[in-house]
Amino acid sequence: MLMIWFMRFKISKIAESHGKEKLKLIDAHIHLSGSDLHPATLAEGERLGIRLFIGSCLGEFNLQPSFDEVYKANNDMAAVIRRHLNRVSGYCYVNPRHGEQAISDFRSRIEEDSMIGMKLWVSTYCNDPLVFPFVEQAIAYRVPILIHTWRKTVSQLPYESTAFHIADLAERYPEAIIIMAHMGGQVESAMNTIAPYTNVRVDTSGTPIGASEVAIAVERLGANRVIFGSDLPIACLASNIGKVVGAGLTPEQLELIMGGNMERILAEGIR
Ligand SMILES: [Zn+2]
Numbered sequence: 001m002l003m004i005w006f007m008r009f010k011i012s013k014i015a016e017s018h019g020k021e022k023l024k025l026i027d028a029h030i031h032l033s034g035s036d037l038h039p040a041t042l043a044e045g046e047r048l049g050i051r052l053f054i055g056s057c058l059g060e061f062n063l064q065p066s067f068d069e070v071y072k073a074n075n076d077m078a079a080v081i082r083r084h085l086n087r088v089s090g091y092c093y094v095n096p097r098h099g100e101q102a103i104s105d106f107r108s109r110i111e112e113d114s115m116i117g118m119k120l121w122v123s124t125y126c127n128d129p130l131v132f133p134f135v136e137q138a139i140a141y142r143v144p145i146l147i148h149t150w151r152k153t154v155s156q157l158p159y160e161s162t163a164f165h166i167a168d169l170a171e172r173y174p175e176a177i178i179i180m181a182h183m184g185g186q187v188e189s190a191m192n193t194i195a196p197y198t199n200v201r202v203d204t205s206g207t208p209i210g211a212s213e214v215a216i217a218v219e220r221l222g223a224n225r226v227i228f229g230s231d232l233p234i235a236c237l238a239s240n241i242g243k244v245v246g247a248g249l250t251p252e253q254l255e256l257i258m259g260g261n262m263e264r265i266l267a268e269g270i271r
Pocket residue numbers: 029030031181231
């Protein structure tokens with residue numbers, strides 16, 4: 001109960017600092033459930049003050065999806081965006097192994113379907129040369145690239161990028177707007193790996209990450225490089241907000257993380 005009060009208090013502080021009644025929180029990392037939003041997503045957002053969800057659809061979560069699977073997943077994401085304009089936005093999912101066909105899908109998702117960025121999962125490492133033409137296209141559009149990143153002690157997926165792959169890509173493309181998802185999984189080491197690359201932001205999504213990891217990210221990167229994401233419906237929106245609210249941050253830092261940073265990135269994109 002105390003925590004709920006505390007969270008509302010902090011969130012209302014964010015709203016106050018905007019000088020508006022309407023809360024402007026952005027959740028920059030959610031997924032569709034099958035081909036649609038999880039039925040609880042919008043109601044949870046309403047209850048907790050999330051103004052905009054930015055999602056991606058990974059279809060059946062096949063590690064090496066075919067072009068048709070990715071294309072259908074992006075169609076599903078585009079349909080959800082159309083149905084919930086101003087409440088839901090999306091990243092175009094790409095499997096870089098599909099080459100020119102996938103680049104042309106990426107272009108049409110940005111130019112025709114109002115998507116706001118690109119999502120890479122585990123079809124190959126993010127610094128594989130196969131990815132470079134996609135990164136160059138994202139740079140041309142000035143849109144963010146959200147990259148699933150994790151470092152596990154056991155059961156690392158094949159081609160699952162870690163903070164080292166992110167750092168290598170960021171060094172090669174300093175103009176790329178990179179968001180390292182899940183703060184790299186092993187936050188303590190991942191923050192040091194990517195800290196020198198100021199074009200890399202991190203998102204807070206991921207269940208094993210708690211408030212102390214959010215605090216480490218803010219301390220080592222600065223609040224302007226940390227972006228709120230929940231990983232809904234894989235993770236719980238309330239607990240993901242809670243770990244940011246509970247990280248001992250100032251209202252200004254909270255405002256940046258819970259929406260301000262992403263708002264700035266969205267304003268930059270050429271669409
Ligand atoms: Zn995710």
